[in-house]
Amino acid sequence: MAKDITNILEARGVSKRFGEVQALYKVDFSVRKGEIHGLLGENGAGKSTLMNILYGLYKPDEGEIYIEGKRVEIHSPLDSIRLGIGMIHQMSTLVPEFTAVENIVLGTEESGSRLNIDFSRARKEILELSEKFGLRFPLDVKVKELSAGTKQKIEIIRALYRKAKILILDEPTAYLVGDEFDQLLSSLKILVDNGVTVIFITHKIREVMQACHRASVLKGGRMQGTVDIEKTSKEELVSLMFTGQNIDVTDSALPNVIPEPVERSEKPVCVIKNLNTYPIVKDGIVLKDVSFEVYGGEIFGIAGISGNGQKELAEAIVNPSIIASGEVIINGKTTTNLSTIDIFKMGVFYTPEDRVYEAILPTASIKKNLLLGHHRDNAFLGRMRTLRWNRIKGVSRELIKRFNVKTPHEELEIRKLSGGNIQKVVFARALMNPIDLLVTHNPTAGLDMASVKFVFEQLLELRRNGKAVLYLNEDLDELMIVSDRIGVLHEGRLVGIFNRDEFDKNKIGALMIGG
Amino acid sequence: MNNATSTDKLKQLWLLTRPYVFALGLAFLFTGIMLGLLGFNVWEAFKALITTSFSSKFQIVETFKKFTPLVLTTFAFAIPFQIKFFNIGSTGQMIMGGTIATMLGLGMSSFRVPSALAIILILTAAALTGAFYALIAGALKAYHNINPIISTIMLNFVAMQFTNFVATTPPWQAPLTGHPMSKELPKWMLLPRLFSELHIGFLIALGMVAFVYFIMKKTVIGYEIESVGHNQRAAEIHGINIKKTTLVTFFLGGLLAGLAGGIEVLGVHGRLVEGFAVTSGAEYGTFGTLTALISGAEPLAVPAVAFLMSILLNGADSLQRRLMVPVELVFLTQALIVILVVTMRERFRKR
Ligand SMILES: Nc1ncnc2c1ncn2[C@@H]1O[C@H](COP(=O)(O)OP(=O)(O)OP(=O)(O)O)[C@@H](O)[C@H]1O
Numbered sequence: 074m075a076k077d078i079t080n081i082l083e084a085r086g087v088s089k090r091f092g093e094v095q096a097l098y099k100v101d102f103s104v105r106k107g108e109i110h111g112l113l114g115e116n117g118a119g120k121s122t123l124m125n126i127l128y129g130l131y132k133p134d135e136g137e138i139y140i141e142g143k144r145v146e147i148h149s150p151l152d153s154i155r156l157g158i159g160m161i162h163q164m165s166t167l168v169p170e171f172t173a174v175e176n177i178v179l180g181t182e183e184s185g186s187r188l189n190i191d192f193s194r195a196r197k198e199i200l201e202l203s204e205k206f207g208l209r210f211p212l213d214v215k216v217k218e219l220s221a222g223t224k225q226k227i228e229i230i231r232a233l234y235r236k237a238k239i240l241i242l243d244e245p246t247a248y249l250v251g252d253e254f255d256q257l258l259s260s261l262k263i264l265v266d267n268g269v270t271v272i273f274i275t276h277k278i279r280e281v282m283q284a285c286h287r288a289s290v291l292k293g294g295r296m297q298g299t300v301d302i303e304k305t306s307k308e309e310l311v312s313l314m315f316t317g318q319n320i321d322v323t324d325s326a327l328p329n330v331i332p333e334p335v336e337r338s339e340k341p342v343c344v345i346k347n348l349n350t351y352p353i354v355k356d357g358i359v360l361k362d363v364s365f366e367v368y369g370g371e372i373f374g375i376a377g378i379s380g381n382g383q384k385e386l387a388e389a390i391v392n393p394s395i396i397a398s399g400e401v402i403i404n405g406k407t408t409t410n411l412s413t414i415d416i417f418k419m420g421v422f423y424t425p426e427d428r429v430y431e432a433i434l435p436t437a438s439i440k441k442n443l444l445l446g447h448h449r450d451n452a453f454l455g456r457m458r459t460l461r462w463n464r465i466k467g468v469s470r471e472l473i474k475r476f477n478v479k480t481p482h483e484e485l486e487i488r489k490l491s492g493g494n495i496q497k498v499v500f501a502r503a504l505m506n507p508i509d510l511l512v513t514h515n516p517t518a519g520l521d522m523a524s525v526k527f528v529f530e531q532l533l534e535l536r537r538n539g540k541a542v543l544y545l546n547e548d549l550d551e552l553m554i555v556s557d558r559i560g561v562l563h564e565g566r567l568v569g570i571f572n573r574d575e576f577d578k579n580k581i582g583a584l585m586i587g588g
Numbered sequence: 589m590n591n592a593t594s595t596d597k598l599k600q601l602w603l604l605t606r607p608y609v610f611a612l613g614l615a616f617l618f619t620g621i622m623l624g625l626l627g628f629n630v631w632e633a634f635k636a637l638i639t640t641s642f643s644s645k646f647q648i649v650e651t652f653k654k655f656t657p658l659v660l661t662t663f664a665f666a667i668p669f670q671i672k673f674f675n676i677g678s679t680g681q682m683i684m685g686g687t688i689a690t691m692l693g694l695g696m697s698s699f700r701v702p703s704a705l706a707i708i709l710i711l712t713a714a715a716l717t718g719a720f721y722a723l724i725a726g727a728l729k730a731y732h733n734i735n736p737i738i739s740t741i742m743l744n745f746v747a748m749q750f751t752n753f754v755a756t757t758p759p760w761q762a763p764l765t766g767h768p769m770s771k772e773l774p775k776w777m778l779l780p781r782l783f784s785e786l787h788i789g790f791l792i793a794l795g796m797v798a799f800v801y802f803i804m805k806k807t808v809i810g811y812e813i814e815s816v817g818h819n820q821r822a823a824e825i826h827g828i829n830i831k832k833t834t835l836v837t838f839f840l841g842g843l844l845a846g847l848a849g850g851i852e853v854l855g856v857h858g859r860l861v862e863g864f865a866v867t868s869g870a871e872y873g874t875f876g877t878l879t880a881l882i883s884g885a886e887p888l889a890v891p892a893v894a895f896l897m898s899i900l901l902n903g904a905d906s907l908q909r910r911l912m913v914p915v916e917l918v919f920l921t922q923a924l925i926v927i928l929v930v931t932m933r934e935r936f937r938k939r
């Protein structure tokens with residue numbers, strides 16, 4: 074086989090199996106020097122697994138890896154860093170209590186003697202790198218106080234500081250908001266101009282069309298093929314990713330669903346009255362005098378830049394202990410002094426923003442995750458406050474079927490599912506019993522298009538059945554597809570409410586930034 | 589899904605037990621080297637360590653007698669550890685339980701109530717004493733965010749002083765003894781024997797193993813504890829009260845440690861003796877902590893590991909008596925096992 078010298082990185086015949094799941098099967102994948110290479114594929118296609126193998130986190134069952142034509146063995150991230158591979162994971166891996174400089178220097182051999190780190194030299198180098206690539210961030214603030222977008226910049230600079238020539242970005246845009254994507258893109262362009270190669274994982278076809286030179290598509294652990302972006306269309310990419318499924322996409326490459334006309338209930342299901350909250354995190358934002366109603370048969374969207382009180386609003390509804398004054402009224406009954414379980418029993422459920430840290434028990438089984446929040450339902454309780462595990466198991470199996478969760482059985486640790494399937498479990502839990510109000514925060518983050526469509530359909534189904542949905546999402550495009558009304562949060566205040574016929578991206582966007 | 593052959597199953601089992609086999613092997617290897625360097629007969633020493641417990645009826649009973657409080661103090665650590673809190677205070681909870689048991693027993697000695705009633709009363713009091721004593725640390729954590737490691741260690745010192753006070757002060761103090769101890773409890777109050785020296789405390793401990801298993805695996809409370817252990821934030825968002833769960837775990841842990849104290853007083857010593865919570869050179873509470881760490885705090889693994897630990901401790905006693913090997917060497921082995929189990933689990937984690 075003739076060696077293609079333009080391939081900086083090549084994987085040949087890589088397979089990886091996790092128990093009963095064949096995550097990758099004889100995958101060939103090659104990346105050219107100096108390109109931005111998109112990696113697409115539905116949830117569970119094997120994208121992260123392939124990248125984790127290149128980064129030395131997983132050991133492949135078979136297959137070979139070549140860098141600049143030379144066969145290499147990668148046993149750990151140390152090996153891959155040495156070979157010039159840097160990986161930016163979807164979830165930040167920075168130490169929250171450290172500053173940007175400390176995080177970047179941490180664990181590098183260049184930091185001089187271990188006891189006497191040459192910070193001034195490191196700072197200079199970091200500043201040079203961030204100037205050169207347009208990735209600016211505060212050097213001396215603890216990273217826990219920084220936004221997801223800023224943390225990502227720090228992670229990229231950290232990889233470059235370690236002399237990475239190949240950068241792997243695993244879903245870098247799932248938690249980016251506003252113009253952060255455009256910023257990221259322009260930095261990536263400077264990077265490739267300087268000879269760095271980028272592998273870019275995403276679910277958003279629009280981003281691939283905008284950013285990448287070539288893209289590869291994985292499906293069910295097999296490589297579907299690699300295409301030149303110039304010679305392809307978003308329709309072709311969708312059909313490569315979802316062969317056999319018929320998905321209609323909007324211009325912004327979101328699934329195109331159209332809410333049908335539905336009669337709105339006479340009385341509101343949920344009334345928020347002059348709501349003021351305590352902060353959830355120390356010195357965090359609070360809600361100030363928020364009032365609005367959500368009716369049955371309505372999806373009420375909440376727009377806003379992340380961190381403007383969305384989490385506080387959502388949580389105040391299910392956890393009145395953070396309410397400082399004002400009240401939440403569900404079906405005519407005030408929630409003051411009620412516990413979360415009481416509120417769930419009134420027909421409310423909540424899917425929180427952060428899937429891994431708030432929505433699930435990652436190391437528990439799917440079954441135990443489905444039970445969470447329903448664990449005091451009378452249907453599951455036997456004598457002496459015992460849990461009726463047999464019944465729970467039966468219900469779990471039904472839900473797995475009904476929501477089409479791809480898993481061998483209900484006892485699997487939930488973190489072993491792909492993102493899309495985890496979200497199906499989260500929705501299955503929320504919709505297990507008939508509910509009157511669903512509060513759902515960023516339910517589509519990190520989901521593939523079929524799964525996004527699934528989520529939209531669930532929301533519309535509730536609406537069709539006369540239920541109320543409070544839908545918080547930082548992505549305005551998504552909100553505008555399914556919402557009947559959109560309220561805008563800015564610095565803890567509700568600064569405007571738009572009816573569907575008044576939806577205007579510019580007007581709403583202006584309010585989001587306080588205009 | 590696919591039909592697992594028996595070799596597959598064996599392989600699975602091997603993968604699961606591999607870290608423990610290596611940890612035990614290495615720990616004994618190091619201990620052997622130490623024994624050799626110190627000039628002991630390594631073969632004889634290991635033989636004593638492992639086989640003593642099975643060498644006679646007496647030794648079997650001794651092993652069970654160690655197992656009884658050990659399994660209880662192991663749970664005392666393991667239950668709060670489910671939600672990542674360290675209850676280092678099982679020693680304090682145990683001796684508080686034993687001390688209150690003695691005081692109550694001596695106070696009741698002149699009233700002739702049925703034995704069974706007296707025993708039930710005293711053991712219940714001991715257990716509740718331990719529970720409420722642990723609850724202090726639990727409440728300090730839940731309401732003032734004070735690290736239980738610190739509060740439980742402090743409470744251990746308080747408990748030791750209290751025990752000492754009772755053992756050296758009339759009306760409880762035994763007259764004419766050098767060592768601090770209380771008067772004897774009347775015979776009818778002591779735990780009946782099953783055979784030879786083995787008292788029914790052993791059965792009570794086994795009952796408690798079943799009780800903990802039931803709570804942890806079958807009840808809502810157990811599910812809530814487990815959920816908080818998996819992810820506190822998610823548990824809280826979905827309606828689990830973290831403060832309450834913290835209090836419950838410390839209460840349960842203290843309950844078992846206090847019961848261990850009551851059982852030792854009524855079953856072994858028949859009175860309060862300073863240091864009654866010590867075996868083979870260290871407190872049951874300390875060994876319980878080690879045992880819990882090795883077992884990964886899994887309710888079903890706890891009794892098994894506690895039993896192996898009892899065998900080792902009993903072997904260590906005889907090692908000291910017969911070969912004059914200091915018990916500290918067995919501590920070394922145990923410490924090595926803990927460290928190696930933790931490292932080996934990491935080492936063999938699947939990539
Ligand atoms: N550690 C693991 N143990 C067991 N199964 C795993 C593990 N990691 C991944 N899998 C399984 O392997 C398959 C591929 O997962 P992978 O995370 O690579 O998908 P992905 O393409 O990155 O999906 P997503 O877009 O949802 O992140 C999935 O079916 C997943 O459940």
Ligand SMILES: [Mg+2]
Binds near residue numbers: 120121122
């Ligand atoms: Mg992934």
